[in-house]
Amino acid sequence: MLFCCDRFLLEIHVVFLRLHHWIVNSEDLESRFHEDRTNESDITQSLFREVQGLDPDVKLFLNNRALADSDRTFEYSNQGKRLQSHGVPVFGLGTDGTFGPLDPDYERVKFRLSKLSEAGIPIYVTGLTIVDADEDRKAEKLGDMLTLLYGHPAVQGVFLGALWDGDNFDPSAALANGNNVQINAAGKKYLNLVRHSWRTNKNFTLSPTQGYNDRAFLGEYSLRILRDGVDVHQETFTLDSRGKDVSFNPQGNIFDIYAS
Numbered sequence: 001m002l003f004c005c006d007r008f009l010l011e012i013h014v015v016f017l018r019l020h021h022w023i024v025n026s027e028d029l030e031s032r033f034h035e036d037r038t039n040e041s042d043i044t045q046s047l048f049r050e051v052q053g054l055d056p057d058v059k060l061f062l063n064n065r066a067l068a069d070s071d072r073t074f075e076y077s078n079q080g081k082r083l084q085s086h087g088v089p090v091f092g093l094g095t096d097g098t099f100g101p102l103d104p105d106y107e108r109v110k111f112r113l114s115k116l117s118e119a120g121i122p123i124y125v126t127g128l129t130i131v132d133a134d135e136d137r138k139a140e141k142l143g144d145m146l147t148l149l150y151g152h153p154a155v156q157g158v159f160l161g162a163l164w165d166g167d168n169f170d171p172s173a174a175l176a177n178g179n180n181v182q183i184n185a186a187g188k189k190y191l192n193l194v195r196h197s198w199r200t201n202k203n204f205t206l207s208p209t210q211g212y213n214d215r216a217f218l219g220e221y222s223l224r225i226l227r228d229g230v231d232v233h234q235e236t237f238t239l240d241s242r243g244k245d246v247s248f249n250p251q252g253n254i255f256d257i258y259a260s
Helices: 003-018 033-038 043-054 073-085 106-117 135-150 185-197
Strands: 021-026 059-064 092-099 123-130 155-160 202-206 219-227 230-239 255-259
Touching: 021 043, 021 092, 033 043, 043 059, 043 073, 059 073, 073 092, 073 106, 092 135, 092 155, 106 123, 106 135, 123 135, 135 155, 135 185
Parallel strands: 021 059, 059 092, 092 123, 123 155
Antiparallel strands: 202 255, 219 230, 219 255
């Protein structure tokens, strides 16, 4: 194995204890960097197995341009299928998310997501970035793109790319500006979505003989049950796509329930 790959594995030894996700091979459909330097056509499979051997718990990813401006969506989906068919531990398909000042083609993005999802592997958008010097227009496009991605069942994660204009390849893509890191319109749009629009807060009153059913966003919840304004029960639970039943055996009559 050549030095580039030895160094790759050495770096994992140093930092792997801090990792939850690891992109094992990025943009190999375009550059074939490792294949060309090792003369191993299956080097990606070897790298995945090497990394899994170092840390069996880390989630391993491919990463390729397949969302914003690429004609490799079909090839990437087929690559994911092929690797999984050979038992390669591919947890997710990472895909670029950089969109320039022109309005994104949302229908094309939806189409590409659907094609990628045919691999049956979770999709993560790596470095979602909206480049636009007009802050209000950037905020609108960021909100629309996040909503599209959030609503697609195969997308399990979105990593934001350009956070601060002081440390960014293009300041017009940032979500915050200046030495005081002032959140701009796009940053406020993001915070409003994740802190308000995509959160569920419920307050309701029940008697011991009643039940309550409702729809809510997936995620972690804190449940408080009060009687006459006094906490009588607290717990946390996770709501996933399978739903969740929460039971409580009360001692008394009327209870106020707070879930958030």
